[in-house]
Amino acid sequence: AAPKRIAVLPGDGIGPEVMAEALKVLTAVEKISPARFATETHLIGGAAWDAHGVHFPDATRAACGKADAILFGSIGGPTAESDKPKWANAERNALLGLRKAFTLAVNLRPATVYPMLASLSPLRPDIIAQGVDILVVRELVGGIYFGAHTTDGDRATDVMEYSAAQIRTALKFGFEVAQKRRKHLTVVDKANVLDCSRLWRRVATEMAPSYPDVVMDFMLVDNAAMQIIKAPAFFDVLCTENMFGDILSDAASVLPGSLGLMPSASLGETVHLFEPSGGSAPDIAGKGIANPIAQILSAALMLRYSFNMEAEARLVEDAVSAVLADGLRTGDIALKGQPTVGTAQMGDAIVAKM
């Protein structure tokens, strides 16, 4: 079979360091499967600005367009420098550019507590013990992100808009992934205020009979923000529009205790993108101490969703669980006083478990 072409976009901050570990893992996958990966590394974000004066260069876009999958690191510079053109809106420009260019319509962000790391969670132990395993399915190319943005002197306007077709794309994925999980889909909206939300409810209500095995319910976004904290075990799949998904997926992603553990996938029609949920962490960049697990698990999602390599994806996920069970900890997931390992040691240990 032809090798799978992967556009590798390490980006800024800790991106290149954690990406190196994900690439080690992919090399290890090649050793135990017939799959071959052809990776091509390209600039994005601040790194691209230095070379080309833009955050999302045409060359990067073209390479992504030819790839079978995009493996993305992270973007962003030090907060203190956020006004400099190199960094100003680097993340926005690159991510929204990619989402629009490849119609990455559905974003998946799991929030799963690893039992051996449960004490890192900001939630009370008895709440965690009820189980936290949420998959946020976020619509990613509609809503207020891509409607018109206008400023006219002392007035500003942003337009949220949805078509039934856009909503159906996200909900279809939500229903289908719920069928493979605990068969519970919660559609989150603000239907008591927004016409867009009422359209979401209409479309969801039309689709539900096609998924008789899935229990679907509606929840208002303000209530969802409470339940994620008070009763996270309620949720299985949470599907929502772009802006609410931005907020709620971040809220859910802190429940496991470290963003450094959480991968994400953005699914498009022709190509998907995979990236850690966390950011570029410029404060620890270049020190070799960042946690590579989110990047490695993002590569596992790539194996699953882009290459249909479920067994290999599980193998990677199991290797991650195994090193965590062994007590291996980078600084972000270590308890006070616990010994820590660096980025490369963590990556090597995961490879060794495969």
Place this chain on the structure above:
Amino acid sequence: AAPKRIAVLPGDGIGPEVMAEALKVLTAVEKISPARFATETHLIGGAAWDAHGVHFPDATRAACGKADAILFGSIGGPTAESDKPKWANAERNALLGLRKAFTLAVNLRPATVYPMLASLSPLRPDIIAQGVDILVVRELVGGIYFGAHTTDGDRATDVMEYSAAQIRTALKFGFEVAQKRRKHLTVVDKANVLDCSRLWRRVATEMAPSYPDVVMDFMLVDNAAMQIIKAPAFFDVLCTENMFGDILSDAASVLPGSLGLMPSASLGETVHLFEPSGGSAPDIAGKGIANPIAQILSAALMLRYSFNMEAEARLVEDAVSAVLADGLRTGDIALKGQPTVGTAQMGDAIVAKM
């Protein structure tokens, strides 16, 4: 002095029960101060629908217009009946009607952990121990709530809009209340996506020099949703636009462990409205077991913000703290096995402490 005219709107569910206790407290205040209260009770919500076929009758609106303050209970019916005209959008119709009619531009929602109830919080004890005392200041008559809402077949649109003047009203209150607190104002927005948010940043940046004693910072809404859970001690005053405020004030309000404790104030130009943060709890309505504290603390906020009776407001707040310190608990704030009191007993105990 002329008596203070209070429009009392008990509403639905537990509203009338908890309102009765707040009125007891106001009667107690009359005994220890020269202030006199003239209360007039009016229908709103489902109760108003039964009598007049609308959720916000003209008579109620007229009474509120003549009042010096509005004391509001709660609105809403059983979830299973939420499609019936009596209940469909009852809360939305009544609350948005009141906000619009009286330009209730600034909403205040405190989230404060009572030390003796800290174990009720869904957060880990060591996070709570760092202190949770957040005041959410939410813009209440602008944004996507009051922009155009349009549905055209398979397309829907909602418009978020802000004027600099609207933003200034909310931020002015935010800066001023921060001056009376820990002098830290966090302005929450999505300035990397929304023009409205960039206008918020512009206005906030213009205003900041007038409040040199306040440390102001900006935070993106997705990050704020994380920090409220991970590091709530970071926040003092959190000021934001209408929709983000809806979501974040609900998230913050669960940190203290019971919504039944949290009051709110909605400040207008001519009249203010005070209401519990929680809802109508139809499942426990009529049983005499609802927690009246949020309603009583809402009355205390009325004394403070509408009648400038700071000493009396504190007296009520201290009485609430005292009964909690004594171990009095309604069901919502009782630990497993702890004995509980009913709505009226709690109200009477608070009055007795005054």
